[in-house]
Every structure is written in C-alpha cells, then in structure tokens.
Amino acid sequence: MTATTMMRREIDEIPAAAARLLDAAPQDRFRAVGRALGRIGPRAVVTVARGSSDHAATCLKYAIELSAGVPVSSVGPSVASIYGAALHLDRVVALGVSQSGRSGDLVALMRACRQGGAQTLTLTNSVDSPLAGAAATVLDLCAGPEHAVAATKSFTNSVLSGLWLLAYWRGDDGLQAALRAAPDRLQDALALTAAPLREELTRTDRLVVIARGPGLGIAAEVALKAMELCGIHASAHSSAEVLHGPSAILRDGFPVLALGEPAEAGLQDTIDRLEGQGARVLTAPAVTPLHRFLDPLLQLAPVYGALEAAARIRGRNPDRPEFLAKETLTV
Template sequence: MTALPSCMAREIAEIPEAAARLIQPDWQSALMDLAGTLRGARPTSLSIIAHGSSRHAGAVIGHALWRCLGLPVALEPLGPGGLPEAVAHGPVRAVLGISQSGQSPDLSAAMAAARSTGALTLTLTNTPGSPLSAAAAHEIDMLAGPEQAVAATKSYVNSALAGLWLVAHWAEDQGLSEALTRVPEALERGDRVDPGLQRLFCESKGLFILGRAAAAGVASEIALKAMELCGRHATAYSEAEVLHGPAAIAVDGFGVIGFGPRAQASLDQLAAQGARCVRVPAGPSLHPLVDPLLQLPPVYRALEAATRQLGRNPDRPQFLAKVTKTH
C-alpha cells in the first residue's frame, strides 16, 4: 500500500497556487492603496517584529526595502518591555508585524504600543482579524490558505512574496512587479527530490546553510527547517562570513548547502577541507530579489523526504506546535 502524502508534501505542492492568489486584482488594488499611504507618510525607517519563519520572511522583505527604497530596516529583538524606547518614540517610522497566526501576545502588545505613539503600523498574516492585525492600522493577508503541517512552507513563501509585492508598489518598481507576476509559473517545477540534498539532511552531523543578500533570509529559513524537521543543528551564514571562523568545524562530513552562484567559491574551499557540499539547483532567473524564493520548493521536498527517512513525522515535529504564543 502506498503511503498517503504528508500534509507538508501537499502544502509544498500548493506553493504555486498560493503565489498566484497574490495576483488577483482586489488584493493588488488594496496593496497599491497601502503603498500610496506609505509613500505619503514617508517614514524614515521601518521596524519589523516577527518570530521564527516570519522573521526570516522579514529578512527578505527588509533587504528588498533597503535595495529598492534605501530605507533603513531593523529586525527588532523584542525584549520583555516590547520595542526599544528609541523605536517607540523616534521620528516618523513604520512598524511591520509578520505572523502566520497573528496569535503571539508579545507581537500584539508591541504593535499596539507602537501605534499608540503614532507609528504607521501594518501587519502581514495568514489569519485576517487576528489579535496582531487588530493591534495595527493596516492588515495584509498573505493568502497562503490553510496550512496544517507545523513547518511553514507555502505560508513562508507567500509572506515573503506579499512583502515583495508591497515593496514593488511602494517603490513603483515595474521590473520587480513584472518578475513577481511570473513567479507562480516559475514555481511549477515538478516534484523530484534532489538525492544530494536529502542525503545531507539525513546524514550530516551539522549543517551550514549559505545565502547572502536576498538569499540570507531563505538560508536562515532552511536552517530552521533542518533543525525542526530533521533534528540537525544548522546555522545560516553568508558565503563570506562562514570563512571568518565557522569554517573551522566544517570537516569530516559536515554538511554545507549554498544558495546562488556566489556560494560556489566558499563551497569549493569547504569541500577541500572535508565538508560535504551541495549547491541548491538554480531555478529560472526572474529578478535578484525573487530568485532565491524560486529555489525553495526542491529544498522543501528534500527536507520532507529526509524527515520521513529518519523515521520522523514531517507534519508534527517533536515538542513543537503550529501556533507558538510568546510573551
């Protein structure tokens, strides 16, 4: 009897369909209106508050804001008191909260506090009307659809894509908008599992995931997935930063996965000292800010297959829950 596909496998297959929902006219119109509000407000900086996968999507969005608008962006570390005083009472600023569920109390409290001091507040969630959304002035629905597996896949991709759409409209960047329109078709790349990636996730005693610039947030997300799904300790670095110290432990079969052509030189150096290295297969090239996201589905499929090979449940990793509420 053939085993039924996991929820995670089905949700990976739904990524192109979820991405296509972001092109629908009503959603685009609302996002253009929000972008117009942001242009009118002219914030001098933007703070992003998020946890886990949402934080890594924030890294993708923040890099795009810096590249397209020159806007200083900070991924804020939320302490017990919420946002730092300098952020809460600084000059004209915007605060973006990202959360698939919108249920974490510390994010909602920080958002409400920022709004009370006059910040332009917006949220990006997969749960319209969530507590986080209620705390902010503006809400963006990432339109990923229901996601049952604990590990975020289509919701991570859609949160990053929704943020890139906001950047494209805010910056009035026609090239980025055109690239994003072509994303759903570019994500339709079959369901083959890369055996080299699967072996690394199964067999490596530890992992470095290399990604720089637009790929940094994607690399961090895969490192998180390797830990929660496969039980492998994994850390994300840029291909430059990994050579400044971390490379010392990349020996004796330590695994290294690289995103993008720039990673190849570092992969070669680490392979020469005994690391097992794989570069993620390149997908179609649409735009430098978009391309790393197009490489995610085959990595997700390798993670799902490796998790099952290791005898673990890809839908319900041990000790983890789909919604995590932190204070």
Template sequence: MLTNMTKMSMEIDEAPEAAARLLDGSANAIVAAGRALREKNPAFLITIARGSSDHAATFIKYAVELTAGRPVASLGPSLASIYGANLKLDGGAAIAISQSGKSPDIVAMAEAATKAGALTIALTNTLPSPISIASSHAVNLNAGPELAVAATKSFVNSIVAGLAVLSEWTGDESLKSAVRGLPEHFEKAVKLDWSELAHELGDAESLYMLGRGPALAIASEAALKFKETSNMHAEAYSSAEVLHGPVALVERQFPVVTFAARDAAEASVVEIVDGMAAKGALAFATSDKVKEARRLPFVATGHPITDALALILPFYGFVEAWSRSKGFNPDAPVALKKVTETL
C-alpha cells in the same frame, strides 16, 4: 508508516497556487499599503516577527534596503510585551508578520509601533485578527489553512506580500513584473529534485547553510526546517561570516549547503563554497558557476531578489522527504505546536 502525502508535502505543492491567490485576492490591500508608504516616505523601517516569519522579515529587510534605500532593523517583540520600552518611531514604518495573527508579543509590539507613530503594515494569514486590528494596514496572505506545524506556504507568501507592497511603494516595474511571475516560477521550483543531496548526507548529524543578502534569509529558514522536522543540528551563516570562526568546524565530508541567487553576491558565494569543497567538505550550491562544489537544481526567475525566494521550494520538498526517511513525522515535530504564544 507515513504516506508520501503528508500535510507538509501538500502545502509545499500548494505554494504556487497560494502565491497566485495572494496576488489576486489581496491586490487592493497591497496597493493601499504601498500608497501609504509612498505618502509616509519613512526614513527607516522596523520588522516585528519570530521564527519562520522572522526569516521572511529578514528577506524583506534586504529587499527594502536594496530597492528603496531605507535602513531596516528587526525589533525584539519583548521591547513592548516585557520591557514596555517607549520607542520613538514617528518617522518610520513597521512590518509585522504573523501567520496566526495572535501571538501576544508580536501583537503588543505592532500596537506599540502604531501608537508610537509608525505606519504599521501587518502581513497575516488570519483576518480579522488581533494583529490586523493593532496595525494601520493589513494584507491577507491568502495562503489558506496551513495544518502542518512547520510553516511553508505561509513563509513564502509572507515574502511575496512584502515584495508586492515594496514594488507598489517604489513603483519599481521590474520588481512588479518579477512578483507577478512568481506563481509560474514556483510551479517549476516545487518539481525540482534534490535527492542527490539526501543520498550524500547519509548519517550526517550537523551541517551549515550558507547565503548572502536575501539568500541568507533562505539559509536561515532552511536551517530551522532541519531542526523542526528532523531534529538535526543545522546552522545558517553568511557566506562571508562563516570564514570568521565557524569554518574551523568544516572538516572532510562536513555538509555545507549554499543558497546562491543570480545576484551581485553569487561570485563571492561560489568562491567560498568552492574553497570549502576543495578542502574536502561535502559542499552543494544552487549555482552553475561552481567548480568544486556540487550543483543543486534551481529556477532562475530573471530578477536577483525573487531568484533567492524560489530557492526555498525545492529545499522544502527535500527536507520533508528527508524527515520521513529518518522516521520522523514532518507534520508534527516533537515538542512544537502550530501557534507559539510568547509574551
């Protein structure tokens, strides 16, 4: 029988310390990457990642578009590793994310982007590594060894690193201050109790995760963690997109978990989840504005972008405990391994 102290739970609890370690230990690299972006003044950015790292990239995409006003697109790594596409990237920048730093397709795409003229920034937990060598700049995530197969603290630190670089690039003092305050907010977030959600889910076999803007990336990561740790079917949707078809599956007691941040989308997100709750869905949301849905505890960070990031930590604690309660080992999901080396 598993104890409460799985590797995954210990790594979730370490997230506040890991974020502080990143901001301190990688400060010079963060400043250098931000300066390089300022000098390059890219017309656009691309992101290169898979799995949880791709969800981190989606979060960074929204943050860049909202803060720096540059469009960001996710490129499939197979463009380089399989198709050998000749991309014209000299006017842009690239952010490549890989915890291990050695996934062949991610490395190949980062190398191709650099050769194509992009300013390439690697966010990696392993230095030196193939991806750091393939990129113009590398930021050490400083998350420390992550032994559980399901990524937690490395996902969080990937976003913290991306936001820190963004704040240096744009000189956004509000974002800089919010990023500096994240370790303290994370300390509070990891202690939040989502056990009511576990109790109400019961024997559910499927659920939706909703979000909008940066919180959509959090919903996507949450859905993946349900699949990874508990073999449970979970799908992430934009709270607007869910109305274009998927809502048809939301019947009475169908579980819907909505990640709402204190941002411009909160009111519309709450309106949608309240509407589902009124029709009988088992609906939860991280907002004080809900009237029909049930409130999940959250930490407000005081900034609309970092607020969304803090939502993942109480969920991680919940899903780790949920996995154990269903007889799974969250440290070693079935048919998964820590480093997936795709071409």
C-alpha cells in the same frame, strides 16, 4: 511511501497560493498601501516577527534596503513585552509578519510601535487575530488554511506579499512583472530534483547553510526547518561572514548547503575555500533566474520538498514535529 503528508500537500499548494495574490482584491490592497508608503517616504522600517516569519522579514529587509535604501531593523519582541521600552518611531513603518497573529509578545511590540508614532501594518494569514487588531492596516496573506506545523505556503506568501507592497511603493515595474511570473516559476521549481540534498538530509545530524544578501533569510529558514523536521543541528551564515570564524568547524566532511548561484560575487571562492579545507559542499537545485529578490524563494521550493521527504525517511512525522506547536504563544 503512499501516504501524503499535509506538509507535502501544502508545499504543492505554494504556486496556487502565490497566484491568489494576483487577484483583484489583494492587488487593490497592495497598490493602495504600497502607494501610501511611497507618499510617506519611511525613514526606516521595523519588523515585528518570530520564527519562520522573522526569516521572511529578513528577506524583506534586504529587498527594502536594496530597493528603497532605508534601514530595516528586526526589533526583538522582548523590547516591549519584557523591558517595556518607549519607542520613538516618527515616519517609521512597523511591519508585522505572522501566520497566526497570536503571539502575545508580537502584539505588545506592535502596540508599542503604534504608540511610538509608527505607521503599523501586518501581513497575516489570520486577519481577525490579535496582531491584526493591533495594527492600523492589515493585509491578508491569502495562503489558505495551513495545517502542518512547519509553515511553507504561508512563508512564501509572506515574502511575496511584502515584495508586492515594495513593488507598488517603489513603482517598480520590473519587480511587478517578476511577481506576476512567480506562480509559474514556483511550479517549475517544485519539479526540480533535489535528490543529493535529500540523501544528505536523511543521514546527517549537522548542517551549515550559507547564502548572501537576499538569500540570507532563506538560509535561516532552511536551517530552522532542518532542525524542526529532521532533528539536524543546523545554523545559517552569510557566505562572507562564514569565513570570520564558523569556517573553523567546516572540515572532515562537514556538510554545507550553499544557496544562490555559484556565479554570484564571491560565492564560488567561498565554496572552493571550504572544499579545500575538507567541507562537503552541496549546492541547491539551480533555478532559471527571475529576479534577485525572488530567486532564493524559487530555490526554497524544492528544498522544502527535500526536507519533507528526508523527515519521513528518518521516521519522523513532518506534520507534527515533537515538542512543537503550530502557534507558539511567547511572552
């Protein structure tokens, strides 16, 4: 193929978009807002997001729970938009994540959070959007214009921006150092070959993606992209949870993509068990470990590439999947 898709170009821009977060202006914002979070000492975090952005929020959920020890809840936007519940969110932070910031139900939920007393904060690529307007504080994802329907660089910058906030909130020098190294590491990761995965994605119509802890949001993101780009029925499960029921279907060559390092606690055992019952388990390209909150994101970069290539080989246009729009205005 000679034509380059917008999606492929945007995947290639992931390292540059990540590097933009190191500039003085976004760093000043992350530092100020992160330190304010440290002073507030939130008792809980509520995330306000849909689709890919909700998966970015799941990545942040694990990072915040593991680092700050406070529970993070993804509240369904319908709680405000359909059911009109009154929320009580004293010393709770409401974190909106949205590329476009234009979904009406997210705006309604963010307003309900603010009325309920939450500190409201939005990570968005559209700082003049309605969702940005509904939050007291807005942070620019700095991903640059994104045209492909399938979000990629705005997804990675959503996760990175949230982690920058957390790094300043917690005064975590190790996480800050890892985040400074992230652009170069993402560039290295993009060069990894994911040929066996791409091959599988060109021919399968079903896929289960497994991961654990900080990798779960990435597994959900991969499953979503496999559906929207390749038309594959894909679902994501915790590599522990998968043994509680979903494993019943994982036989007779059913393809399973295992994210994470097989050396992680329990993952190799799960892979062995699934292979033993007949599943075909593929592993994601191995990356050089950087930080447990970032390693799943490094693994995602070459997987995005495999998904884009497989979509083209399947005769689909990765920039314009059927039935989907870049912005989904849900009620």
